[in-house]
Amino acid sequence: MTPRHPSDLRRFGYLGPRGTFTQMALDAWDGARHQEQVPFGSVDAALEALRSAEIDAAMVPIENSVEGGVSATLDALATGDPLVVIGEVLVPVTFVLCARAGMPLSSVRSVGTHSHAWAQVRTWMATHLPDAVYVPTLSTAASAAALGQPGDVMFDAGVCAPVAAANEGLEILAEDIGDNRSAVTRFVLVARPGTLPEPTGADKTTVVLFQRDDHAGGLLELLEQFAVRGVNMTRLESRPTGEAMGSYCFSIDFEGHLQDARVGETLMGLKRVCADVRFLGSYPRADGVRADARVGTADTDFDTARSWLEQLRS
Numbered sequence: 140m141t142p143r144h145p146s147d148l149r150r151f152g153y154l155g156p157r158g159t160f161t162q163m164a165l166d167a168w169d170g171a172r173h174q175e176q177v178p179f180g181s182v183d184a185a186l187e188a189l190r191s192a193e194i195d196a197a198m199v200p201i202e203n204s205v206e207g208g209v210s211a212t213l214d215a216l217a218t219g220d221p222l223v224v225i226g227e228v229l230v231p232v233t234f235v236l237c238a239r240a241g242m243p244l245s246s247v248r249s250v251g252t253h254s255h256a257w258a259q260v261r262t263w264m265a266t267h268l269p270d271a272v273y274v275p276t277l278s279t280a281a282s283a284a285a286l287g288q289p290g291d292v293m294f295d296a297g298v299c300a301p302v303a304a305a306n307e308g309l310e311i312l313a314e315d316i317g318d319n320r321s322a323v324t325r326f327v328l329v330a331r332p333g334t335l336p337e338p339t340g341a342d343k344t345t346v347v348l349f350q351r352d353d354h355a356g357g358l359l360e361l362l363e364q365f366a367v368r369g370v371n372m373t374r375l376e377s378r379p380t381g382e383a384m385g386s387y388c389f390s391i392d393f394e395g396h397l398q399d400a401r402v403g404e405t406l407m408g409l410k411r412v413c414a415d416v417r418f419l420g421s422y423p424r425a426d427g428v429r430a431d432a433r434v435g436t437a438d439t440d441f442d443t444a445r446s447w448l449e450q451l452r453s
């Protein structure tokens with residue numbers, strides 16, 4: 140049975156292993172407390188398990204305040220069987236450099252971590268380990284887990300959350316090595332369609348837009364749909380569709396809920412001018428910021444205009 144309400148969710152998947160920033164996001168999600176938590180090796184694996192109903196929801200990283208969008212998540216949500224975002228969590232990220240006991244900083248020749256973490260410690264690395272080779276891992280905690288197991292590892296040190304290093308009993312070679320102390324990562328809780336959180340007045344909606352054809356002003360035509368209805372966008376990214384060189388879709392977050400009149404009107408406008416509009420959910424904003432409806436764009440303004448038109452037609 141497909142869960143209908145966010146509180147019906149029982150099995151929560153996440154980008155693991157334990158100790159990832161994604162697990163911290165799941166721990167911060169009230170509805171996941173005391174429920175089953177299942178780690179997956181990659182975002183794709185977690186979302187596939189969700190599609191095949193092995194789990195009820197999956198927490199995955201989507202965006203970082205320093206490094207931008209997480210392509211693996213954006214692409215997995217833009218294609219394949221539909222999924223919807225039902226919530227978001229913001230997690231401040233702090234990185235440590237850790238290694239097995241007895242490895243001094245001066246002997247570190249290679250460092251394993253998630254690509255988003257590597258991008259956020261670049262300046263520290265350039266200063267303290269300028270010759271270190273980067274080895275990508277599927278998550279930050281995966282680098283700590285590899286170092287925590289006996290046997291050969293592809294790298295001398297890992298970059299992860301302090302808790303991941305502690306879980307594996309690793310030594311900390313350097314603390315707080317992020318280039319930007321106020322870096323925040325945004326995670327989304329994803330479910331199968333059929334689960335739609337109630338509007339709260341402080342909501343966001345996510346869509347992916349596929350253009351009908353490539354023409355001058357094509358992107359402007361999409362953006363106008365938001366502008367004329369007073370809908371504020373909070374993220375806009377172009378992603379290659381993979382079909383041909385230069386073929387892009389647009390992944391967009393904007394303020395408001397599917398049930399808000401101005402959001403409904405915007406979606407109808409987009410449906411008219413796009414080849415395809417993929418609705419990826421409406422959900423409460425993690426920061427609780429309420430959207431200010433510009434003059435003429437409140438639900439009542441749309442209702443009044445519709446009744447006026449109906450009256451003219453009758």
Ligand SMILES: O=C(O)C(=O)Cc1ccccc1
Nearest residue numbers: 159160161253255256278279
């Ligand atoms: O690898 C992790 O711990 C994750 O949860 C993904 C990630 C990586 C780097 C910054 C934020 C999230």
